Amino acid sequence: MSATPPVLLIHGGEGDVTDALREHEAAFREALLGALAAGRRVLEKEGDAIDAAQAAVAEMESCELFNAGRGSALCSDGSVQMSAALMRGSDRAAGAVAGLTRTEHPILAARLVLDSDQVLMVGEWADRRAAELGIAQRDNLHFVTEHQLARLRGRAAPEPMRGTVGAVCLDADGVLAAATSTGGRSGQPPGRVGDSPLIGAGTWADEHVAVSCTGVGEAFIRTGAAHQIAMLRQSGVALAEATERALADVSVFSGRGGLIAVDPSGATSSPLLSEVMPGGVWRAGSESVVWITGRPGRPQ
């Protein structure tokens, strides 16, 4: 079908290189490999790009090492509010949720929205619909980890970064998809929504490219970062240049951020303003590769 084999590229957010990050490196690698394996299982069973991206993100939502699902950053009132989005390039189907407080896997709630007539659902109504359609619900405290509580209180133990998670995928039919999930920023006011669930800001997929972003969300919104890459690709700009230009625009408003992107040829790009963006890639016929301080092509 497709001229190129399937590709799955994931990120676990952006942050700084710290001693704590290096100490926890094995756990991060294991978590990233687990997410790639979850997506790979979908693709090897002839699942499509959106199912694979969703599976990889859901796996990372389950892991406390990431700022998504359990382990999310806490709002200023100590609560967890989660957001997520999914988009499929072939038909521009998109689903997103923001301000969730009870849904165990926000990315599954986003998928329900994608499969409905809406694109974005927010707050308690989004939790309620997810519950009605069988997505597991938990008390808000389930999502709160000791690390995030200590961080909010300004006395975090020396633990590594906790980042937004995302995945972009090209499947065997040449369809692109993107998925992102986050708990937002530590100490954010309740009700604040960043770029992750906003189609065109933190998440986008069309026939040219699939993109998932991480960083200071407001900067990605104010530059339409993910959609900008799609528009540049459409006008013939190469993938690497398109992603670098979008991130250069973001850098006007914030020095922190990164993104991952894949195009229909299977080419990937993952430019970064921050020190690190742990991630990984799987290509059909190859073994999964993950990195903590490195990048695709030169993993470390």
Add this chain to the structure above:
Amino acid sequence: MSATPPVLLIHGGEGDVTDALREHEAAFREALLGALAAGRRVLEKEGDAIDAAQAAVAEMESCELFNAGRGSALCSDGSVQMSAALMRGSDRAAGAVAGLTRTEHPILAARLVLDSDQVLMVGEWADRRAAELGIAQRDNLHFVTEHQLARLRGRAAPEPMRGTVGAVCLDADGVLAAATSTGGRSGQPPGRVGDSPLIGAGTWADEHVAVSCTGVGEAFIRTGAAHQIAMLRQSGVALAEATERALADVSVFSGRGGLIAVDPSGATSSPLLSEVMPGGVWRAGSESVVWITGRPGRPQ
């Protein structure tokens, strides 16, 4: 300062030509003139584009003839949920709110967010912050009109369309701004958010163009409509062609919609898929012109 005099362009949503619309034409004209006058007063006092766009939209939020503020469309549970956004082109400052249920003027709540560190606030927290900062709050029933209740119940009297409202402005310093406010779609599930409050979908302003959209929100989100126009302008495409191309993309997903746009030269564009998009324009040194079934340049 600027090579061109200030321009303020507004819309009152999109809809069909009906006998009821023609019967209420005088009231619509008066409301549109009132909104232009509110923005004009700001600009004539050397106010800036964002203040003028905000003033025009706030005026329309007060009027039951529009689907924004009082007179908003009702959700399937009979409640009103309101969204709004503002963006200033010179520094890309943006503010948006979604899922408001108590704030009398959603566009003022969006302005508070623009003036904060956030870009988007949703739900009760957005209402609460607006209340804390002095924005008037009302019971949800205040926003519910008999017409919208009858419409939700499928027995609306023959009254005219009620549309999303928006304004785009170029001020004397050459700064562009856009503002949009809406009650969403009649019968929408509570928690559903459309394109109006999403920066890059229904609302956008940068140094190239200011845009406010109206129509089936999901289609504007899935095409990144407002940001698409900005990207096309940036690559040298003329305003009229850029807006027509964006709306042609929207038409793939919905046959209903329209938008207004202004660029730094003072040129305006207002392409439309639907039958009508009531609106008006004021240019410094000229009288205000409004239209119901017509368009800029050929008002009727």
